[in-house]
Amino acid sequence: xxxxxxxxxxxxxxxxxALAERFELLVRILGGSVRTPRQVLDPIEDFAVSPxxxxxxxxxxxxxxxxxxxxxxxxxxxxxxxxxxxxxxxxCDLQQxxxxxxxxxxxxxDLPQEHGLAAPLGRSKSAVMxxxxxxxxxxxxxxxxxxxxxxxxxxxxxVFTTRELLLHGAGPGGILTKIEAELxxxxxxxxxxxxxxxxxxxxxPGALVVSC
Amino acid sequence: xxxxxxxxxxxxxxxxxEKLAAIYRLSVDELVQGGNRHRPxxxxxxxxxxxxxxxxxxxxxxxxxxxxxDSYSGFLAALGEPPGLxxxxxxxxxxxxxxxxxxxxxxxxxxxFALGTGPVGDPAGLxxxxxxxxxxxxxxxxxxxxxxxxxxxxDRAGFAILLNGETTPGRQQFTLAHELGHALFQGDKLYVxxxxxxxxxxxxxxxxxxxxxxxxxxxxxxVEGFRLTKVRDAEVVVHLQRxxxxxxxxxxxxxxxAGLITGEDLERFRSVRPTHLAERLGYxxxxxxxxxxxxxxxxxxYPRRFLRLLRSAFHEGAITLSxxxxxxxxVHEDIEDFLADEPAPDVLGDYEYLDAVI
Numbered sequence: 001x002x003x004x005x006x007x008x009x010x011x012x013x014x015x016x017x018a019l020a021e022r023f024e025l026l027v028r029i030l031g032g033s034v035r036t037p038r039q040v041l042d043p044i045e046d047f048a049v050s051p052x053x054x055x056x057x058x059x060x061x062x063x064x065x066x067x068x069x070x071x072x073x074x075x076x077x078x079x080x081x082x083x084x085x086x087x088x089x090x091x092c093d094l095q096q097x098x099x100x101x102x103x104x105x106x107x108x109x110d111l112p113q114e115h116g117l118a119a120p121l122g123r124s125k126s127a128v129m130x131x132x133x134x135x136x137x138x139x140x141x142x143x144x145x146x147x148x149x150x151x152x153x154x155x156x157x158x159v160f161t162t163r164e165l166l167l168h169g170a171g172p173g174g175i176l177t178k179i180e181a182e183l184x185x186x187x188x189x190x191x192x193x194x195x196x197x198x199x200x201x202x203x204x205p206g207a208l209v210v211s212c
Numbered sequence: 213x214x215x216x217x218x219x220x221x222x223x224x225x226x227x228x229x230e231k232l233a234a235i236y237r238l239s240v241d242e243l244v245q246g247g248n249r250h251r252p253x254x255x256x257x258x259x260x261x262x263x264x265x266x267x268x269x270x271x272x273x274x275x276x277x278x279x280x281x282d283s284y285s286g287f288l289a290a291l292g293e294p295p296g297l298x299x300x301x302x303x304x305x306x307x308x309x310x311x312x313x314x315x316x317x318x319x320x321x322x323x324x325f326a327l328g329t330g331p332v333g334d335p336a337g338l339x340x341x342x343x344x345x346x347x348x349x350x351x352x353x354x355x356x357x358x359x360x361x362x363x364x365x366x367d368r369a370g371f372a373i374l375l376n377g378e379t380t381p382g383r384q385q386f387t388l389a390h391e392l393g394h395a396l397f398q399g400d401k402l403y404v405x406x407x408x409x410x411x412x413x414x415x416x417x418x419x420x421x422x423x424x425x426x427x428x429x430x431x432x433x434x435v436e437g438f439r440l441t442k443v444r445d446a447e448v449v450v451h452l453q454r455x456x457x458x459x460x461x462x463x464x465x466x467x468x469x470a471g472l473i474t475g476e477d478l479e480r481f482r483s484v485r486p487t488h489l490a491e492r493l494g495y496x497x498x499x500x501x502x503x504x505x506x507x508x509x510x511x512x513x514y515p516r517r518f519l520r521l522l523r524s525a526f527h528e529g530a531i532t533l534s535x536x537x538x539x540x541x542x543v544h545e546d547i548e549d550f551l552a553d554e555p556a557p558d559v560l561g562d563y564e565y566l567d568a569v570i
Binding site for chain 1: 272283525533535542545
């Protein structure tokens with residue numbers, strides 16, 4: 001496990017470990033359970049609401065269901081749908097009080113301007129950040145803007161990326177070999193994963209320069 | 213559930229708050245913290261005259277349009293980009309709305325767009341070039357309970373047109389030209405094209421749209437080109453309709469107004485099935501011509517300038533995929549399809565830096 005504290009996942013790690021058909025790796029890397037907010041994955045979702053209000057995994061599911069005339073589309077759809085019945089996922093709801101307050105602040109119309117962003121943070125990232133920063137948990141988020149905001153509003157929160165989780169899994173005493181990790185990574189890329197921002201944007205203030 | 217909230221037994225969770233915020237078009241922040249920032253109440257203005265002429269779906273799409281304009285204006289500001297057109301280049305003076313005046317104004321508009329007298333082609337593209345935002349919505353085909361279009365002079369994003377993209381292409385072309393009429397001549401107010409509206413401003417915009425899309429001199433020249441004095445054959449109507457890219461029904465009205473068909477022929481032509489005839493004449497039909505089905509609406513709803521800016525902002529690193537998804541409310545994968553031209557780095561690599569980050 002990359003952190004002694006619990007770690008809360010944003011949509012990207014769930015989506016791409018699932019699409020690469022290696023979700024069990026994510027579970028193992030995170031110590032047996034994947035925590036995520038309901039904005040990322042809602043197992044009891046009402047599909048009658050506007051698509052823009054669905055959890056992000058359900059939105060992805062809908063995208064792939066539209067492509068279900070191809071084997072690839074069917075595979076993706078099934079792999080994402082399976083997350084809803086996965087016993088290894090723990091759904092974390094925003095608690096009343098400080099968490100909800102922080103979530104509201106992160107969803108504020110003023111936030112982009114305050115942090116120099118061109119666009120707002122999404123629901124899932126705001127929920128991950130609000131819960132984790134209040135409970136003292138770590139987060140797995142790949143988005144650069146979310147990292148910037150988190151560094152400003154909760155500098156103590158440990159932040160990991162999907163790529164770092166894979167690297168950790170292939171590290172000393174890890175659960176997969178480097179070659180296996182590369183294969184999983186290649187599969188993720190094949191499904192559209194673009195890598196964490198830390199890889200490739202070296203001039204970002206918080207970036208760790210790595211060779212890619 | 214709501215009763216529990218009211219009595220303080222339970223409180224709404226984050227998702228429920230998002231849904232409430234969407235209903236009331238507030239940010240979650242405003243909903244939780246109370247208060248409301250001062251801004252023009254476009255929603256009230258747009259819904260003011262709706263009565264029973266706007267169903268839930270139409271309302272939702274208008275709300276989404278307004279929310280988009282708010283975030284678009286923030287996006288423009290963040291990128292240091294100016295808003296779109298903010299003032300009408302022309303105006304309508306009371307007493308100058310006769311048929312001749314409208315014809316003259318349509319000619320002025322055509323000069324403004326450097327169009328000459330030929331077919332307009334793509335009014336959405338023209339609008340975009342001249343700083344008028346065109347946002348398409350899938351708000352239904354029954355115009356008795358939805359809108360075909362609206363014009364809104366947004367305080368921060370500039371002139372904006374909402375266009376119901378579920379009507380026929382000919383109808384959309386007419387609606388867009390109608391809203392352009394408001395933008396070019398009446399840009400100080402908001403106008404919503406509810407079913408059956410016949411106010412003077414709406415009548416002007418209708419007349420303008422007809423003359424702008426198919427100017428009388430150009431129409432007469434085209435008929436002359438067929439070596440005809442009167443159009444007696446529905447085939448010619450279809451050819452003209454296709455030439456000017458307007459609906460068959462509108463071409464009939466234009467031909468009648470220009471005295472190029474008789475009343476008797478007008479009635480006869482009305483019984484023709486124009487798409488069937490067009491197909492027989494060798495025209496390829498747009499799939500949308502037999503009414504666009506409510507289906508998947510993704511990136512196609514957004515204004516072209518916004519999409520250009522979004523792509524360049526993404527490629528310059530000013531916005532991430534997630535940010536773009538959050539701003540548009542679209543699914544991550546749809547945004548990925550639109551924005552991402554390059555794959556991710558091709559190797560995981562660099563295991564040594566693990567200690568630094570974990």
